Structure formats: C-alpha cells, structure tokens
Amino acid sequence: MGTRNSPRDGDERDVSAIAAHGSRRGWVIACVVGAGLSVWATLAVDAAESNRHSQLFALWANERAQLVTAQLETIAADVPTFQSFYENSETVTNDEFVRFARDWTRRHPGIVRVAWMAAEGSAATPFVEPAMDVESRDAMLARPEISAACARARELGRPTCTTPMRENGPSRVVVHLVAPVAVAQEESARHQGFIVVSLCPTDTIEAALDRSIPVGLDMTVTDVSDSSTPLLVAERPSNAPQSDVPRSAGRTTTRAPSLRHETTIEFADRLWRTTVDATPYFDRLRRSWIAPSVLAGGAILTGLLALHLGSVASRGRLVERLVRQRTAQLERANAELDEHRALLEQRVAERTRQLADANHELEAFSYSVSHDLRAPLRAIDGFSGLLLAKTETVEKLDSEAVRRLGVIRRNVRQMGQLIDDLLAFSKLSRVELTHREVDMNGLVRSCIDSLAHDREGRNLEIRVHDLPSCHGDESLLREVWLNLLSNAIKYTRLVPFAHVDVRAENVDGRTEYVVRDDGVGFDMRYVHKLFGVFQRLHRAEDYPGTGVGLALVRRIVRRHGGDVSANSEPGNGATFRFWLDEVNHD
Amino acid sequence: MTEPFDILLVEDNPDDVELTLETLRSNHISNRVEVARDGADAIAMLFDPGGLADRGRSALPRLILLDLKLPKVGGLEVLERLRADARTRTIPVVVLTSSREDPDVAASYRLGANSYIVKPVEFDRFIVTIRELGFYWLIVNEPPDGRRH
Numbered sequence: 001m002g003t004r005n006s007p008r009d010g011d012e013r014d015v016s017a018i019a020a021h022g023s024r025r026g027w028v029i030a031c032v033v034g035a036g037l038s039v040w041a042t043l044a045v046d047a048a049e050s051n052r053h054s055q056l057f058a059l060w061a062n063e064r065a066q067l068v069t070a071q072l073e074t075i076a077a078d079v080p081t082f083q084s085f086y087e088n089s090e091t092v093t094n095d096e097f098v099r100f101a102r103d104w105t106r107r108h109p110g111i112v113r114v115a116w117m118a119a120e121g122s123a124a125t126p127f128v129e130p131a132m133d134v135e136s137r138d139a140m141l142a143r144p145e146i147s148a149a150c151a152r153a154r155e156l157g158r159p160t161c162t163t164p165m166r167e168n169g170p171s172r173v174v175v176h177l178v179a180p181v182a183v184a185q186e187e188s189a190r191h192q193g194f195i196v197v198s199l200c201p202t203d204t205i206e207a208a209l210d211r212s213i214p215v216g217l218d219m220t221v222t223d224v225s226d227s228s229t230p231l232l233v234a235e236r237p238s239n240a241p242q243s244d245v246p247r248s249a250g251r252t253t254t255r256a257p258s259l260r261h262e263t264t265i266e267f268a269d270r271l272w273r274t275t276v277d278a279t280p281y282f283d284r285l286r287r288s289w290i291a292p293s294v295l296a297g298g299a300i301l302t303g304l305l306a307l308h309l310g311s312v313a314s315r316g317r318l319v320e321r322l323v324r325q326r327t328a329q330l331e332r333a334n335a336e337l338d339e340h341r342a343l344l345e346q347r348v349a350e351r352t353r354q355l356a357d358a359n360h361e362l363e364a365f366s367y368s369v370s371h372d373l374r375a376p377l378r379a380i381d382g383f384s385g386l387l388l389a390k391t392e393t394v395e396k397l398d399s400e401a402v403r404r405l406g407v408i409r410r411n412v413r414q415m416g417q418l419i420d421d422l423l424a425f426s427k428l429s430r431v432e433l434t435h436r437e438v439d440m441n442g443l444v445r446s447c448i449d450s451l452a453h454d455r456e457g458r459n460l461e462i463r464v465h466d467l468p469s470c471h472g473d474e475s476l477l478r479e480v481w482l483n484l485l486s487n488a489i490k491y492t493r494l495v496p497f498a499h500v501d502v503r504a505e506n507v508d509g510r511t512e513y514v515v516r517d518d519g520v521g522f523d524m525r526y527v528h529k530l531f532g533v534f535q536r537l538h539r540a541e542d543y544p545g546t547g548v549g550l551a552l553v554r555r556i557v558r559r560h561g562g563d564v565s566a567n568s569e570p571g572n573g574a575t576f577r578f579w580l581d582e583v584n585h586d
Numbered sequence: 587m588t589e590p591f592d593i594l595l596v597e598d599n600p601d602d603v604e605l606t607l608e609t610l611r612s613n614h615i616s617n618r619v620e621v622a623r624d625g626a627d628a629i630a631m632l633f634d635p636g637g638l639a640d641r642g643r644s645a646l647p648r649l650i651l652l653d654l655k656l657p658k659v660g661g662l663e664v665l666e667r668l669r670a671d672a673r674t675r676t677i678p679v680v681v682l683t684s685s686r687e688d689p690d691v692a693a694s695y696r697l698g699a700n701s702y703i704v705k706p707v708e709f710d711r712f713i714v715t716i717r718e719l720g721f722y723w724l725i726v727n728e729p730p731d732g733r734r735h
Contacts (some may be wrong), residue, residue, distance in 0.1 A: 381707060
C-alpha cells in the first residue's frame, strides 16, 4: 500500500509547483523584462530624437548664422571699395557721390544711408545719400559715437564701427561704419575725410534670411566688444506661427533657451556675436510623440506577454486540476483494488482454513478408521480362529459350522484388506508428492521381492527389461508397481507356467512402462470400468481382491501428470501400460 | 503381583488382551503376563511408591508390549516415562498397535521404542506375529541386564 501513495503524490506536487512557480516567475520576469525593455527603448528613441532635433537645429542655425555673417562681412569687406572711390578721385561731386552711393547701397541690403564727411577744418559740406535735412545731418554726424569712431578710424587707418545706437525712436538699431579716406601725397597721406555707412543689421539679416524659410529660430546679433554689456545690434525673431505657441512677455530674455547656436565675428574692429535660439515652435518640431509611442508599444507588448503567460499559467492550472482529478480517480481505483485484494485474500484464507479443517477431519477420520475399525475385525477373526484352532472346540462343531466360521473369517480378511486399500486411496490425494529421480529398475526388483510371498509355490517367471528412470514420488510409484505386479501374479494363478513381462517402450516420444501377463485377461467391453473404485471384472471367489488396486494406480499416475491404459484378450493375458509426464507434476 | 513376570501387556481392548494372552500361552512363549488396562494403570503399577520399579530389577518385566491408543494416559506418554526413569530405561518396549500412521511410528521410535508392530487383522497372521516377537524378545534377544529366567 505504501508504494501507491508516494509517486503519485510526488507527481501532483511537482505539477502544482511547476504551474505555480512557472506562472509567478513568468509574471515577474515578463513584467520586469517588458518594463525594462520599454523604458530602455523609450529612452533610446527619445535620445535619438533629441539628437536628431539638436542636429537639425545645428544645421539650420549654422546655415542661417553663416548667411547672416556672410552678408555682414561682405559689407565690411566692401567698404574699401568706397574708400578707393574717394581716394582715386581728385574731387568727388555730390552727383558722383550720390550715384556711387546708390549703386553701392543697392548692392548691400540693410544700408540705411551713406555719408561723406570731410576732415576737420574743411569747410566742405558732407554728402548724404539718401538726402537728409541739414539739421538732422549735422546732428547725426556730430554725435559723439561717430566722432569717437572717426578718431579711432583715423588712428587705426581702417574702418571702425560704432556701438549700436537707436534711431527713429527705439524701433531701429543702427551702427555706423566709419572708414577714413586718405590720399597719398608724396611721402605722406593726406587725410581727407570719412565715409560713414549707416547700417541697420536687422535689415541685413532680414535680407540674408529672406532666401530661406525661417521657422522656429530667433536670431540676435549683439555687440560683445565690451564684455560687460552686450549691446543688441540686430534682432530677428522667428517667423513661426505664434498663435498656437503660448507667449509670455520677455520671451527671449526670461526663458532659458533649449538650443542655442553662437558665432562670433569681427565686424570692423567690433566683436559681434550672432546667436540663434530655438523657439518653442522649433521645440515642437521635435517628434516627441515617438518616445511615448514606444513606451506605449512596450507597455502593450508587456501586457500581451503577461497575458500570454497568464494564459499559460491558467493552462498550467488547468493541467494541474486535470492531474489532480486523474490522481483522485487513480487513488479511488487503487483503493477499490486494495479492497478487492483484501477481500480476495480474506476469502483465500477462509478457504484455506476450510480446506485445512477438512483435511484435519479426514486425517482424524482415517486415523480413527485405521485403528478403531481394525480392532473389532481383529477380534472377529481372532475369536473365530481360536474356535477353529482349539481341537476340542472343533470336535464339537460339525463341518457346516466350521465352513461357516471359515466364511466369517474370509470376509473379515476381505474387510481388513478393503480398509487398508481405502485408507491408502484416500491418503493419496492428501499426501504431497516428492519429486526425485526414481530408479525404476531397482524399484521393480524391490517390489518383486516384496511379493515373494504371493509367488510362493508358483511356477511363474517375471522378466524385467531395462527400464529408464523417471521423476516422481518413489513410494507412490512403488504402490503402482506393487498393484500391477500383484495383479499379474494373481490373474495368472491358473496358468501352469505363467509369464510376466515388464518393459519400457517409447511411444510417440513418451516413455510407457508395460506389464504384460499371459493370465486370464478380461473382457474389453468392460475396460472403462476397470479403473473404477470397487470395480471388479472377476468374481471374488475366483480371484480375490478389493477392486481398489487399479483405481489407486490410476490416481497415482494421474497425479504424476500421466495416465494408465489396459488391453486384453480373454484367456490371452492382459497388458497394462502407464506413463508419467516428465516435466509437469502437481 | 509380587511374583516376577515376563511380559507387561499394556492394552485396553479386552478382546485383544484375550487373544494375545491365549497366543502367548498356546505358543509356549510365556504364561507369566501382567496386564495394565490403561496408561495410568501402567504407570501406577511401575512407578508408584512400592511399585515394580521400587522393588528392584527382578520385579520388572523383561518385555513390555505397549498399545498406543489407551484411555487416561496414552501409550506414547507411558513410553516417555519408561525411558525417563533409569530403572526402566533399558526394558525392551515393543509398540503393538493397530495404527500404521507415520506420525505414530516416528514418535514411538523417537521416544525410544525398540520395535513397532502393527497388529494384523487376520488372526493367523496375528498369531504368527505374537509368536515371533515373543520368541525373539524373550528368547533370541540378549536382555540388557543379562537376566535370563
């Protein structure tokens, strides 16, 4: 019973463990891995997007800054042309100036005006294109910044630039580019005057950026020559649609710029910095929907994976439930089997007890028979014998009485023999066979010796041929031989010179032991009765016997797995043959 | 029972007793035979204080014919007693019984019987058996203590 429980319990435990363990672990791993991957992917995508965005900005900002810078530098670089114009002419009339100025101005967008100012001490009138009223002209040219710039320009011998100034109210920022004009005269150059180019850098930027579509970028140019205070030179806010972008006052100053590109140029001995900032609009160009999408995608995948694992787990649980069911069924079936087995064993034990009891009863019975039945027989025979033994008693009895007493005694003997035969016959089925190799030759000879008494005074020859040995119970086989041989001796009683032949024959691969006599034989019509108990085919007064002998022979050889057969011709003897099963004994 | 006798017959069946006595007498084996009718009687006869065993070797029988199926005390127990006592240990005991059962034979020999004879049913053979065994044990056989009457 013990072996039934553990393997199945073990299986059940394993399945539960696997299912539960698998699902728990699966969930955890799925969520962790999924979350991790999603986050990583999101971050990676976000970083990539930021990178792209920054690169885009850099590209655009650089492009625009370069355009602007180029434009400004072109102007600065072209001033010498104007200088040459003056330096190469003896005198320049106003018309000539105006013509040149217009041409020059046309070439450089953002130029507000151009002026010619003669050196100090010269009474020549300044030229200005486009024309200005005298008052304004003088006011402008007299400004200290311009004077300072003139002085410096003359000193350095090259164009300089003023700091940015506001003109026409606060709306416009202008710088004045001052270039000295000196005419070479013998060993020295005679300073003639100054060219003043008034430039609105904002317009320059405007013109420069006109060719590209400015979106989301603010551009400012600041004068950073004086490091402590950067001065706004030009301002070009982005052209981005402002409606959908929340605007706060002081956008460019209060907000920390997310992206910024700065270049610094030298503009006529001033240091100008071009700053390009990304506006919120530009920020919006960043495809910030990608990262959340990836995160969402990751979350969905993780969810799906978790669902899948959940379904696997639930399948596992289903399997587990099935296994439990089957296990329960098996256990029930097993329990039933055990019950049946117990019941069967009980029955077997009972039957065995019953058989043992029956056997014991038979033993007691036969013991009783062997003792208690014989004793009275002995008395009967004994006392009748005494009657006949004592001469004086015999003399008193007549011959008929003597004969009758003889009958009594004969019957007693018969009964005694019968009792012995019956006892032997009944004991046979209770006795256990011993299986051993039996020397048939020796056995037959020993039996013949035992029957010496029966052969007394008889003219009888028993010829024994070589007999192969066999396997069986020697004492029982002895009974077989005794019975067959004594029968042969008995039924040849009336033959003057009797022969009994004992041999072994091989018939169809089977060893058959044969006892042949040339005695009285028997009628083959009654052969089926021959081996029955108490069956006799001859009369008792002719051939005494109990009719049990051959029944005994048959029972014995059948217990050995063989059988016996008989053949005869009345008056011509009988042949008895028996065989044993070599292998299969009970 | 003060005279010495030859054979102690322990037998409960009166007919068997009569036949045996008659046979022993008529075949001139002996007529000095004592009979015990059951096992208890036999033991009392032998071992009771003042019994045969107490009275010395000459008081004891030269042969004991012992039936097995006896009332009160069975033959095997008597045999055991006989062999247990040094005074009676050497007396020849012939188990004379109807039973041919193997257990009885084996037990008898194991307990020290000298011989085991099955009483034949036929009277003629019974006579021969008694005569021969009597002749053998009282005349042919050399007694253990050299006592010959």
